[in-house]
Amino acid sequence: MTRVQLFMMMFLSRVFITLLYMPTSTKSLNGGDSILQILIGTIILVIVAYPIDKYLNGDTKESFLKEKSRIFQIVECVVIIAAMLFFTLISLTRFNIFATTVIFPASDLRFFLLIIALCSLYCVVMGLDVLGRTAEIFFGFIVFSISFVLISTVGRIEFINFTPALYDGIKEPLKQGLFSVSQTIELFFPVFLKDKIKGGTKNFIYPWLLTTMAFLLIMVGWQSGVLGDYGKTQLFPLFSLTSLSTLGFVERLDAFITSSWLVCIFIRVAIFIYISKDCLVTVFPKVKNKDASLIIAASVGLIILLMKENYSSRLLLEKIYYPFAFFVILVIILPIIKLMRNKHEENNINNTSLCASNTI
Amino acid sequence: MKKTISIILVFALLILSSIYVNAEQDIKNITIVSGIGIDYDKETDSYILTVEIFDVNESLGEASAQGNMTKVMQYRGKTISSAVEKMSIELGKTVVYSQKKAIILGKSVFQKGFMNVVDFFVRDYKTRSGVLVAVAKDGTAEEMIRIKEGGSAFPSEEIETLLESGKNNGYTTEMDMAQLTNMYTDKCTSEYIPLLSKKTEGKDEYTCLSGFAVVNNEKYVGDLDLTEGRSLLFVNDKFESGTLNIENEQLGLLTFKIVESKTDVKTYIRNGKPVFFVKIRVTGDLVEQQEAPEKRFDKDHVEKVTKTVSEYIKKDIDKTILKCLTEYRSDVFGFGRRVFVIYPDYFKAHEKYFPGNIDENSVKVDVEFNLRRIGQGNS
Numbered sequence: 001m002t003r004v005q006l007f008m009m010m011f012l013s014r015v016f017i018t019l020l021y022m023p024t025s026t027k028s029l030n031g032g033d034s035i036l037q038i039l040i041g042t043i044i045l046v047i048v049a050y051p052i053d054k055y056l057n058g059d060t061k062e063s064f065l066k067e068k069s070r071i072f073q074i075v076e077c078v079v080i081i082a083a084m085l086f087f088t089l090i091s092l093t094r095f096n097i098f099a100t101t102v103i104f105p106a107s108d109l110r111f112f113l114l115i116i117a118l119c120s121l122y123c124v125v126m127g128l129d130v131l132g133r134t135a136e137i138f139f140g141f142i143v144f145s146i147s148f149v150l151i152s153t154v155g156r157i158e159f160i161n162f163t164p165a166l167y168d169g170i171k172e173p174l175k176q177g178l179f180s181v182s183q184t185i186e187l188f189f190p191v192f193l194k195d196k197i198k199g200g201t202k203n204f205i206y207p208w209l210l211t212t213m214a215f216l217l218i219m220v221g222w223q224s225g226v227l228g229d230y231g232k233t234q235l236f237p238l239f240s241l242t243s244l245s246t247l248g249f250v251e252r253l254d255a256f257i258t259s260s261w262l263v264c265i266f267i268r269v270a271i272f273i274y275i276s277k278d279c280l281v282t283v284f285p286k287v288k289n290k291d292a293s294l295i296i297a298a299s300v301g302l303i304i305l306l307m308k309e310n311y312s313s314r315l316l317l318e319k320i321y322y323p324f325a326f327f328v329i330l331v332i333i334l335p336i337i338k339l340m341r342n343k344h345e346e347n348n349i350n351n352t353s354l355c356a357s358n359t360i
Numbered sequence: 361m362k363k364t365i366s367i368i369l370v371f372a373l374l375i376l377s378s379i380y381v382n383a384e385q386d387i388k389n390i391t392i393v394s395g396i397g398i399d400y401d402k403e404t405d406s407y408i409l410t411v412e413i414f415d416v417n418e419s420l421g422e423a424s425a426q427g428n429m430t431k432v433m434q435y436r437g438k439t440i441s442s443a444v445e446k447m448s449i450e451l452g453k454t455v456v457y458s459q460k461k462a463i464i465l466g467k468s469v470f471q472k473g474f475m476n477v478v479d480f481f482v483r484d485y486k487t488r489s490g491v492l493v494a495v496a497k498d499g500t501a502e503e504m505i506r507i508k509e510g511g512s513a514f515p516s517e518e519i520e521t522l523l524e525s526g527k528n529n530g531y532t533t534e535m536d537m538a539q540l541t542n543m544y545t546d547k548c549t550s551e552y553i554p555l556l557s558k559k560t561e562g563k564d565e566y567t568c569l570s571g572f573a574v575v576n577n578e579k580y581v582g583d584l585d586l587t588e589g590r591s592l593l594f595v596n597d598k599f600e601s602g603t604l605n606i607e608n609e610q611l612g613l614l615t616f617k618i619v620e621s622k623t624d625v626k627t628y629i630r631n632g633k634p635v636f637f638v639k640i641r642v643t644g645d646l647v648e649q650q651e652a653p654e655k656r657f658d659k660d661h662v663e664k665v666t667k668t669v670s671e672y673i674k675k676d677i678d679k680t681i682l683k684c685l686t687e688y689r690s691d692v693f694g695f696g697r698r699v700f701v702i703y704p705d706y707f708k709a710h711e712k713y714f715p716g717n718i719d720e721n722s723v724k725v726d727v728e729f730n731l732r733r734i735g736q737g738n739s
Binding site for chain 2: 101102122126159160161162163164167227228229230232233234240243244246
């Protein structure tokens, strides 16, 4: 996978969360606060991404999972697998609510989700390059379809829909900003895949972060300008925005446009399976890559079959603690540990070579 | 090879998502609702749902090869959803109402509160944000739905076209569920909804536009006629095009085609009160001139014409603003919203005074008319 393909894959994965963003059941943000929460999230992510940037700019070519301590390695892998399965669960739950609300109301889509998981598994088995190329092919399609929605609704933007930020205080935008941060687990992808990326990962994370967040800002700002307070009444405000898009006499393009969103969930699930598979192989070195992928996909399938659709599954998506805890471990703690380890090893090498030169 | 297979797989997913339908939604088993009228019966405390339906099976018959292809049915329920459920039970088929063209509300529904009706359509899976909403001016929504539109195949489609045409003639504008809900959820703006009335020509009946219904705090408060509706559109920067007829002693009978209108509202807080400066720039072409004493369009005459037209438009707008703000105590212009957006601290301190408490004297309107062309004639 090239760095450009990684960029696109991470972009599609993150955009999925915003496309299917659901306002909280207790308090919906007004237009100004919706924009502010993205800005808050961006600022936090820029700070948080610093150790990742340092790690990615480092010269080490070692696998992320390579550790001297076997126990630490196993614990690390178990935590990563748990995190990936958790994010798979919330991604599928989010998609399930979306699909059963607006695409096929009142239908049981578990079979459909299983097909998505199978496709993701196939992609993972084929390798990272196939996943990268798939992301590359659909990146343009998704960006074009979203841009089309934005352009076709430009006439509906009204200045008075941009309500003032912080009217109801900072608490909610801050909370939502943190929620937005907790969902940006994509920051972990380049850290994990560093040794597999063609072209390296130097100067990668900030351009990705700023481009993606700018795109999300435009999407959310547009939604606020077009829908105004109506957006607050909708479960999926960005879908409501899509349903207003028309192309001359051609109406109801939302069915076609939203079908392209499927690609995002497919790519997101595929990368989660891929990372989990690598961790499983590290814990059980005798297990083959293909078998490990099957085991992880089977676990995802089990999650899908056990998924029970009720209102509490929506409330689960609003909970910030679990994703935030995984985010902190994967995106902050682990990169810092690896960074320190690399630094320590570099120092050891320098000291050894210094000793050697003194001896000479 | 891998690339091809992965592309095929993903496309298969896309296609699956688009064509997947429940077996029960077989075309023979569905009834398509093309228009909905809602009235409220106070005596029985129930909603009356009048629907125009298109039954595929019945419409394939020879009898309906020409003329109206729909039929009108009526259902009652304590709530909108219970009436919809009754419809489904009685028809014995899957009711598809995501294709509906318009929702017409009888004025009676405002007796129980407007949001009680809207809530169903906001939550409903099958209602699209872009569905148009209108109010029946005289009589009931049922009467509007029963109008055959001169034997049109799909009367609701005619209503939809009529509502959409409002923005072309400059007297009304289309109001969809998204806009309406946006206005309703905004705590400082009153709602305006296009009005429909019945017109009879011989044996044929048609619907026609009649201005706007003004709704404040869920209750219907009054109507705006077509001219007032046009003034409302000017202030709200929603006027797209239309004609303007002016009768003046000095200038005769003039007709202009308005090709552009831009409105700029400046909001200030002066002496502790909000003031609004509404600047409207209108551009138009002269399309007809009758009984005009002065035929030549020299500089003085053009100045006289532009001044007259500006004053004419301003007079109408002032009258409409006065009517809405004083008689109806309704802010359909979004003045309060502007205070909220631009002066949130002031708004917070005076929140209880909005909507409906904008002083009509605090709105200053200035209209500037630009005569673009005088047609093919040279005088």
